[in-house]
Amino acid sequence: MQYDADTPDPLTCDLGFLMLPNLFTSTNIPALGEVLNFAQARHGVLVGNLANINTPGYHVRDLSVDTFQQKLKEAMSQSRSQSQQLSPGISQSEPGDPMRQVRETLTNVLYHDDTNIDLEKQTAEITKNQFLHNFALTVMTDQMSLLQNAISERV
Amino acid sequence: MTPITSLQTPLPITPPSGPLNLAQPGVGEQPFKSFLMESLGQVNSMQQDADKAVQQLITGGDVNPAEVLTTVQKADMSFRMMLQIRNKLVAAFQEVNNIRI
Amino acid sequence: MMSALDISTSALVAQRVRMDTVSSNLANMSSLTRNANGEMQPYQAKYPIFQTDDKLTTSQGATGVKVASIETEKVEPQYRWQPDHPYAIKEGPKKGYVAYPKINMMAEMVDALVASRAYEANIGAMEITKNMATQSLRILA
Numbered sequence: 104m105q106y107d108a109d110t111p112d113p114l115t116c117d118l119g120f121l122m123l124p125n126l127f128t129s130t131n132i133p134a135l136g137e138v139l140n141f142a143q144a145r146h147g148v149l150v151g152n153l154a155n156i157n158t159p160g161y162h163v164r165d166l167s168v169d170t171f172q173q174k175l176k177e178a179m180s181q182s183r184s185q186s187q188q189l190s191p192g193i194s195q196s197e198p199g200d201p202m203r204q205v206r207e208t209l210t211n212v213l214y215h216d217d218t219n220i221d222l223e224k225q226t227a228e229i230t231k232n233q234f235l236h237n238f239a240l241t242v243m244t245d246q247m248s249l250l251q252n253a254i255s256e257r258v
Numbered sequence: 259m260t261p262i263t264s265l266q267t268p269l270p271i272t273p274p275s276g277p278l279n280l281a282q283p284g285v286g287e288q289p290f291k292s293f294l295m296e297s298l299g300q301v302n303s304m305q306q307d308a309d310k311a312v313q314q315l316i317t318g319g320d321v322n323p324a325e326v327l328t329t330v331q332k333a334d335m336s337f338r339m340m341l342q343i344r345n346k347l348v349a350a351f352q353e354v355n356n357i358r359i
Numbered sequence: 360m361m362s363a364l365d366i367s368t369s370a371l372v373a374q375r376v377r378m379d380t381v382s383s384n385l386a387n388m389s390s391l392t393r394n395a396n397g398e399m400q401p402y403q404a405k406y407p408i409f410q411t412d413d414k415l416t417t418s419q420g421a422t423g424v425k426v427a428s429i430e431t432e433k434v435e436p437q438y439r440w441q442p443d444h445p446y447a448i449k450e451g452p453k454k455g456y457v458a459y460p461k462i463n464m465m466a467e468m469v470d471a472l473v474a475s476r477a478y479e480a481n482i483g484a485m486e487i488t489k490n491m492a493t494q495s496l497r498i499l500a
Contacts, residue, residue: 130309131309131312131313131316134313134316135312135316138316168318169318172316172317172318173317173318175316175317176317176318179313179317221368221372221375223368223371223372223375224368224372227364227365227367227368227485230364230485230489231361231364234323234361234489234492234493237493237496238315238323238327238496239316241327241496241499242312242326242327242330242499245330245334245499249334249337249338252337252338252341253337253341256341256345258338258341258342258345320418322360323360323492323495324360324495324498327495327496327498327499331498331499334499
């Protein structure tokens, strides 16, 4: 949604900011959405490891959780310092959006050197990933329902 | 069984003291407006705490997930309580508005 | 809570290594290996050494387990009189005897049982950890 200073847009207030996307960016909902994306991408990679457990010469793949969390932290502090919005979804991404760097971590697959896949380690990682996903989902649903209560004035 | 003549005279009833004492307004009472604004500030700070806790958890901080969930739930409940209070106030105001003079 | 999962996983991996050594010992009960000098030596039983893993600690002091090394036992082999065996000892007091590994089958089976029960116990602990994590999401209903 382009903002043009000269022509008034019916969806923006005349104070000069976009009101409706701001509804979400002041909460944690964009960050939690990124966590969900990451958890689902990592799930795919880890399940691929399990499927290839007997393949000769297979290297264990993973998505780095630490890199993702680091990038997320940077994106959030960047948005706070520059008062730039974090996009709530892929469809509304603006060019200077800090979340773009976060989304790039979803495609950087790490290859581990050891060919020794531990079944237990992979299942433990899948379980931890599942907990992260469910946690982000629960909190995000709760925030959305809170917004809905505020809008509808009905508790 | 004690005989009825040995009953003592009933104690005198003293007027209630404390916040319900309407005869003399206390020194420590706040006007309702500042009480309301203070509560709004508290609800806001609880929401901010919950937001910060969630952010710390998803960026890899050393915080317990159960604590974060409890903080979020407390913030939610206080927000909902505030919303109900606000609804009641609005309804009361509308009732007062409808009083026919 | 998630570090509890990591600690249980380290235990599962360690018990699996122990089970591997037990299987190796039982499978090689009668086999000879070639040592560095090219001579045939009897197979010596292997056993793992477990240590607490300092890299896998929580702030409250709980540590995981790691396999520090796999050591080889050094026991006297069992000798059998087999003068026509290609690997019989050629000279010395044990001439004509063949050295076979001396593996205590009872001890190995008990080790296997212990490893199996420990594996089950750790899986049980992991189930409980997962359950606790799932239940804690019900705080937000």
